[in-house]
Amino acid sequence: MEVSVSKILVIHGPNLNLLGQREKDIYGQTTLEEINDMLTKLACEHDVTLELLQSNHEGEIVDAIGAVKTNQISAILINPAAYTHTSVAIRDAIAAVDIPAIEVHLSNIYSREDFRHTSLIAPVCHGQISGFGVESYLLGLQATIHLIKQ
Numbered sequence: 262m263e264v265s266v267s268k269i270l271v272i273h274g275p276n277l278n279l280l281g282q283r284e285k286d287i288y289g290q291t292t293l294e295e296i297n298d299m300l301t302k303l304a305c306e307h308d309v310t311l312e313l314l315q316s317n318h319e320g321e322i323v324d325a326i327g328a329v330k331t332n333q334i335s336a337i338l339i340n341p342a343a344y345t346h347t348s349v350a351i352r353d354a355i356a357a358v359d360i361p362a363i364e365v366h367l368s369n370i371y372s373r374e375d376f377r378h379t380s381l382i383a384p385v386c387h388g389q390i391s392g393f394g395v396e397s398y399l400l401g402l403q404a405t406i407h408l409i410k411q
C-alpha cells in the first residue's frame with residue numbers, strides 16, 4: 262500500500278532570489294538556496310515534502326496556488342515579498358483554495374516604511390510571522406507542519 266506524505270508548497274516572491282546580496286542589513290547574508298536547504302532538512306525531520314517556488318511574476322504565483330489541489334498540496338508557506346502590499350490576485354488565489362496558508366517575512370514589516378504596514382495577504386492566512394530573519398521561515402514551517410498534522 263502506498264503511504265501518502267504531506268506536501269507543502271513554499272513560495273518565495275519577487276527579488277527573494279537576490280537574498281545574500283540584496284540589502285543585507287535588512288535581509289541578512291543567507292542566500293535563498295541556503296534557506297531552501299534549511300527548510301528541506303526541517304521538512305525531512307517531520308516526514309513532509311516541500312515543493313519550492315521562487316517567482317518574480319505575480320501570475321506564476323497565482324497559477325501555483327491555483328494548482329494546489331491537482332498537485333496534492335496540504336498547505337502553503339508564503340513570503341509574498343513586495344506582493345504582500347499590492348496583490349489582490351494572490352490574496353484571492355489563497356482565499357479560493359481550501360488549505361491553510363502561513364505568511365512569513367524576514368524583516369519586521371511593521372517597523373519599516375508605512376507602505377509595508379499593510380498586508381493584503383494576511384487576512385486570508387492562518388497566521389503571519391515577521392521580523393525573525395531566516396528563523397521566520399523555520400518558525401513558519403513548524404507552524405505549517407503543526408497545522409496539517411492536527
Ligand code: DQA
Pocket residue numbers: 275276277340341342343344345365366367368369370377
Ligand atoms: C519581505 C518584506 C517586504 O516588504 C519586501 O518587499 C520584501 C521582503 C521580507 O521578507 O521581509 O521583498 O517580504
